[in-house]
Amino acid sequence: MATEIRVPTLGESVSEATIAQWFKQPGEAVNADEPLVELETDKVTVEVPAPTSGTLEAIIAKEGETVEVGALLGQLAEGAVAAAAAPAAAKEEPAKAEEAPKAEAAAAVEVTVPSAGESVTEAEVGEWSVKVGDVVKEDDILVELETDKAAQEVPSPVAGTVIEIAVETGATVEPGNLLCKIAPGAGAAVPAAAPAKAAAATPAPAASAPATSMPPAPSAAKMLAEKGIAADQVAGSGKRGQVLKGDVIAAAAAGIAQQAAPAAAPVAARAPSNPSDEVREERVRMTKLRQTIARRLKDAQNTAAMLTTYNEVDMKPIMDLRKQYKDVFEKKHGVKLGFMGFFTKAVTHALKEIPAINAEIDGTDVIYKNYAHIGVAVGTPKGLVVPVVRDADQMSIAEIEKEIGRLGVMARDGKLGMAEMTGGTFTISNGGVYGSLMSSPILNAPQSGILGMHKIQERPVAVNGQVVIRPMMYLALSYDHRIVDGKEAVTFLVRVKESLEDPQRLVLDL
Known part of the structure; x- marks a missing residue:
């Protein structure tokens, strides 16, 4: 068959x-x-x-x-x-002499690297929670894997004894690679050779590391030739560093052209520290998440024609509304009434009027999104992550607050997966929670807009010819000028300001 x-x-x-x-x-x-x-x-x-x-x-x-x-x-x-x-x-x-060890190995349960999503091809092994000889229960955490998107804990599939650890902390592994072996049963004997195997396995990731010189994918090779770009000028995002079609599109958008001149000069090595300073330094390898954050932020600067426009909003109407209804709101909906619900709702209203800010560029096309998936930047001990509130334009303020709360807990606990962090069309970043008074946020590519919230600070302002003290917040909208005109960006920010200073507009959809 x-x-x-x-x-x-x-x-x-x-x-x-x-x-x-x-x-x-x-x-x-x-x-x-x-x-x-x-x-x-x-x-x-x-x-x-x-x-x-x-x-x-x-x-x-x-x-x-x-x-x-x-x-x-x-x-x-x-x-x-x-x-x-x-x-x-x-x-x-x-080889009958080896039958006994083979039978023993067959009885062991192999724990492998789980799949973390279609676009995640490798992970870095974090700290092991167990060592060879430890007895574990089913679902006990064995090790934490760190991808360029999030951290993922690997639980034990069975109760038993750890008899082999195949990779050490810091090694790079791919989905399906062996992590460790567990002998079912609490009293399982640990093979004498197990520690040696674990030690011998550690050079393996290093041996596979040089395999990053894969030829470009067929469609990428064709586009490289058409655009006159050398393959070594494009950073590959595919498996083992393979250059994909999307990498070539991004490189072309960044203005990279083939150069007949000698190859670019190597990056200068770090100058040595003073011997008296070296003993007080600490060198720590960047995590996969931090490396990805650094690369994506720099790519956004290199690719987009990024510009920022500013405005300020009087937060008194929202603060008065919260003060009046926060207890009733929490009692009915089981969640506190914060600012993010109002800001997210104000953003979705403004996106309907200015759809270019909710769009993205794909090669020579513009993709307009008839939905609003709002990314909410969350700071975690391991770096910045941006979980996505899907279809926020169809949700009430209470539903938005519940979803943001759920995603925030998952982010802090390192439980976010690919499903929670992909597909965003616009991002909101709240630097005000850390005390930031003013900043220019960087785009979360391939999105065309990001709104920066800041600290609420009382300032003297003129209202109806009178100087009064009001709780004011600076707003910053960074946008991709390739697709969004200045008039559209300013209008968008004004609409957000109007909705926040007159919350009734949100209710009446004005």
Whole structure:
């Protein structure tokens, strides 16, 4: 019986992909969930696993071809693995002396790196919570993995004893890589060779590190030639540093052109510190999350024509409204009435009037979003993350406050996943909670706008010809001038100000 292998769903806005490479050839045996083929889109690379064990019978779509979602890639003949594996098993018969260790290893449960989303291809091993010989319960946390999006805790699948740790803290691993082995049962014996295996396994990540010189994906190579850009001038975001089509688009937007001149001069090495200062320094490796934050912020500056416009808002109407209804609101909805609900609602109203700020540039196209997924920047001990309140334009202030509270708890606990942090169309950043009076926020690419909130501070202002003291807040809107005109940006910020100074406008949808 033949099983069809087809192109899986690749995301809402992705309808086609390019065959990057086949990992198996016709006639080769495969196991269930073993990667068969790698697909490359303009955003990510995706591995298509075998739906069942068997033998690859035919390859329909060749490497380099462009295929649509649902297209037939190949066919898998089921039930042929056992026959294919028989000769290998026969060859292993002389090694009967190893049968006991093999049986013991088979009894152990292997803990591997879980999948963290389509666009996450590697993670960094954080601190281990256990060591070889420790007894663990089911769901006990074994180790924390850190990706460029979030931290992820790996629980124990069974109760038992840790008999091997395959990778050390700081190693880079990919989904499916072995993390450790657990022997079921609290009294399981730890093999004497286990510590040695763990130590020997540590150089493995370093050995795989140089494998970043993969050739560009087929569609990326074609676009590199068309735009006259050298492959070594583009930072690849694909697996093992592979340059994808989206990387080339971003590089072209940043104005990178092929240079016939000698290669760029290497970055100057850090000047050595004074010997008396070195003993007081501490060198700490940047986390994956911090590296990604640094790269994305710099990419946003290099790519977008970023500009910031400012205004100020009188917070007294909102503060009076909160004071009057905060107890009733909390009693009815089970959540405190904060400022973020008002600001998010004011932003969604303004986005309807100025849709360019809710859009993004994709190559030579502008994608207008008929929905508002608002990212709310949250500071955590490990860095800044931006969980997304989806369809905020369709939510009440109470629903927004509940969702922001839920996402904030997940962020602080390191529980955010890809589903909570992707797809945002606009971002709100509140530096005021840290005391910031004025700042210019950086865009969260590929979004075209970000609103910066700041500290509420009493200041003298003129109201109806009289100088009065009011609680004022500076607002800052950073926007991509390639798609948003100055008039649109100023109008957007004025609409937000009007909604906050006259909350009835939010109720009446004005």
